[in-house]
Amino acid sequence: MELQENFDLLFRSFYEHNPDAIFLLNTSGDLVHSNEIFPKLFGYSAVSEVRTVESMLPLNKIPLYKKAFYDSLTHNPQNIDIEFIHKNGHTLNINLTMIPTDLDKNFKGIIGIAKDISNFKKAENLNKYLASYDSLTELPNRRHFVENLDKHLIISRTLNQKLAIMYLDLDRFKYINDTLGHAIGDKLLEQISKRLQICVGGDVLVARIVGDEFGILLPNLQIDQIIEYSKTIIKALEEPFYIEKYHLFVTTCIGISVYPNDGEDSQSLLKNASSAVNRAKEMGNNNYQVFTSSMNAQTYKIFSLESSLRYAIEQNELEMYYQAKVSTKTNQIIGAEALIRWNHPEWGILTPDEFIPLAEETGIITEIGKWVTHTVCLQNKAWQDANLPAIPISINLSANRFLEKNLIIDIKKVLEETNLDPSYLEIEITETSLLENEKHILSILDELRSIGIKIAMDDFGTGYSSLSTLRQFKDQIDTLKIDRTFIQNLSQSDKYDMNFFTNMIIQLSQHLNMDVVAEGVETSEQLEILHKYNCGTIQGFIFSKPIPADQFETLLMQDTLEPIENIDSSEEVPFEDQREFFRVNLEFPLSANMTLIRIRGKKVEIGNTLVLIEDIGLGGLRFLSDIKLATNQDIILEFETEILGNMIKFYGSIVWMKSVKSNIFQYGIKFAMDENERSLLTQLLNKFAILLRKSPLLPECSFIKVDRYNFFKQKEKNKKTE
Known part of the structure; x- marks a missing residue:
């Protein structure tokens, strides 16, 4: 009896003086009793304000609590960490212990012990945060x-x-x-x-x-x-x-x-x-x-150009080329267009379309534009001082340049420094550029013409509303340049009605008292048609390619130019003329993975790009690509393709290139291989050539059956949908 009384006193002391909240639940989960700590902990004045523990829990925590409660009733004590909601609405982190109890024959249920661990949780969360943030x-x-x-x-x-x-x-x-x-x-x-x-x-x-x-x-x-x-x-x-x-x-x-x-x-x-x-x-x-x-070869090239473009001026890598504008009546040089080139140490001579967009993106276009204006004006004045024919030379300005705050001031300054008469400077702007910021560009054109500078509309006919544009800007335009897409399709048969449209543009320009220039003229047939339509000025390969200043100076000394009968568009002497070894010509080209592996002795690791091999020999191969690469023996390429079940790798450098279609280029590769490698290749190519006589399509070879030019169009479409 005495032992029982002592035990009761001990339990009462544990219950009433415990620093944690102690409470009793019956088997239905109702709150029967608690110590004084319980209501204080949760913000209540008395335990009678709370009927069940569930009413104090967030909804998402009730399932966890219920499971622990019912498990406890089966004589399995439970201990869980759970959130309670304080009467004031804030959350308390509670360590909850639930112990089954049988105090007497009249009461069975659960003893709960709720320990506030909010500060501990905060410290724990802080440690976790500091470990990750x-x-x-x-x-x-x-x-x-x-x-x-x-x-x-x-x-x-x-x-x-x-x-x-x-x-x-x-x-x-x-x-x-x-x-x-x-x-x-x-x-x-x-x-x-x-x-x-x-x-x-x-x-x-x-x-x-x-x-x-x-x-x-x-x-x-x-x-x-x-x-x-x-x-x-x-x-x-x-x-x-x-x-x-x-x-x-x-x-x-x-x-x-x-x-x-x-x-x-x-x-x-x-x-x-x-x-x-x-x-x-x-x-x-x-x-x-x-x-x-x-990166593949193309992205590497763009990336390489962008990285080195900012140093092109200071390293003297930029150069101006000049293309003559010739009178159809006298064959005299009556003007020229200045076209920038970049003599890149790795990628060779680059045309504007390869780097000017990058210059505009990076903001370097302003610096390059100033350099172009100064270089062209200085050169033109030097030719005049040497008693060569005085001709206007045109430079190209993009729409972005027209937005420059000091454009007019800079051009005036260059004219003063070079002492060039403004009438010998012409500004070319594309039709689409005129439409981008009409009012502002209109005012700039007026200022330029007030100085005495002539304005030419380049690529006329390619805009969305050419006639409307011409009506808006007719008082600011001195010269119309007919886009080469019209000129390329001129023919006596007039299959595409280009003769009619071209003639209409020429007559329109004459009606508006504008000069007209046909650019991109390459054949005698085109020249004859333009002459018949009274086109005043011709610009194109029929008279001269864009050439460096020293070569153009020689043309100026001649004063007049005769049409060139056979025009070669390639940039190097074709390697085919120098072959020492036989070639296997392929009716169906082989697709190959091409990558750059070395540039000027420096190892490069980049991804692959697909090309088409048109023929292979012991000395080299010919391939097509939609990437414009440099004719540079310091750039070593790797080609991998499948021939007769063998994955073959070739290594070599480009020795010639030419443009065969818009944005498609043909290249000649000279192999870099020793005699042992050449001997192994001889055996494979001999077998390959013999089998090709029986069938142009062989198994276990990377042949493509689609049209080779459509192959690159499809490749571009696939790239856009990736």
Whole structure:
């Protein structure tokens, strides 16, 4: 009896003086009794205000509680962490223990012990947060970034998708941090973090890797989209940061690596992105570099050009070519068009369509435009001072140039510096450019003409509403240049009605007292038709290709030009004329994977692009591609194709090229191989040639049956839908 009384006292003391909330539940789950701590813990004045524990729980936690309750009734004590709702509405984290009890014959139920662990949970969550997030910027840290990268790699592998990471390293942060102090540096990092998140959007993971280095995870994107992100970030970070009384400027270098080309695990991708950052820094501040195996030949070329374009002027790589405009009546040179070329050390002589769009994208077009204007005016004045025929020379201006604030001032300054009469400078602007910002361009054209500069509308006939454009700008235009698409289809048969349209444009220009120039004239037939229609001026290969200044000077000395009968559009002497070995001509071309492997002795690792091999010999091969490549023996290409069940690789350099259709080029490759390799190739090609005599299509060969030119059109369509 005494033992029972002691036990009751012990239980009462445990129940009433326990720092945790103790309560009793009957088998129906009703709250029967509790100690004083229970109502205080949950914000009630008395336990009678609460009927059941369930009424104090969030809806999504009730199933967890019910399971624990019923398990306890089966004599299985339970311990769970669960959220309770305080009377005031805030959440409490509770460690709940439920123990089955049988106090006497009249009561069976559950003893509950509720321990408030809210502070512990907060500390635990804080530790988890600090383990995965940067406390300063509140961005994910390196650990969190790698964990997410690993997860996305599994998804990309499963769905066969690309995944990219961008690694950013700020250029001037250490200087700012050391000069202005860590407090300013910290605020700068916070602002940079927010700006990066705005650039890429809320769905993209941005992390602070360490110090002034950041990582960005970009799943399921193509390389061109990734490059656009890079440009956006670089441009955004160029804007000043306003911190306290300071206007701070920073730039960044970005390294990019892409799964699976540059690695199949997080470690490899991070390492290669870091390597790309280092290469970007070597190129100068505010730059990005893609780890090169992510690119095929075309993207590598564009990337290479963009990286080196900013140095083209200072390294004297730009050059002006001149194409004569010839009178149809006298064959005299009465003008010329100045056309820029870029003598790139790796890619050879590049035409404007290969790099001017890049210049416009990167903002370098203004600097190049000024250089062109000054160079052409200076050269024209030099020819006049040498007593050569004085002719107007035209330069091309894009719509973007017309938006430059100081365009007129800059042109006036060049004319003054070179002492060139303005009447010898002509500005060419395309019809589509005129329509982009009509009112502003109209006022600029008026100013240019008031100086004495002539205006020519280039590519007339290609706009959406040519006649309407002409009506709007007739008082600002001195010359119409008929687009080459009309000229190319001129013929005595007039199959496409181009003779009619061309004649109509010529008559229209004469009615409006405008000069007219037919550009792209290449044949005697085209020249004869244009002469019949009284077209005043001819520009095209029929008289001269665009040529360097020294060669054009020789033409000026001649004063008149005669039509050229046989026009060769290739840029090099065809390699076929120099063959030492037989060739296997292919009725159906072989598809092959082509990649660049070495440029000027430097190893390059990039992806493949599809080309078509038209013939193969022991000395080389001929292939078609939709990529314009350089005739440069310092660029070594690799070709891989299947012949008679063998995957064969060829290595060599381009020794000639020519354009065979719009954006399709034909190349001659000279192999780089030793005698042993040539001997093995001889055996294969002999067998190949013999079998081809029986059938032009053989099994276990990479032949394509579709038209070779349609092959590239389809390839382009597929690229757009990827």
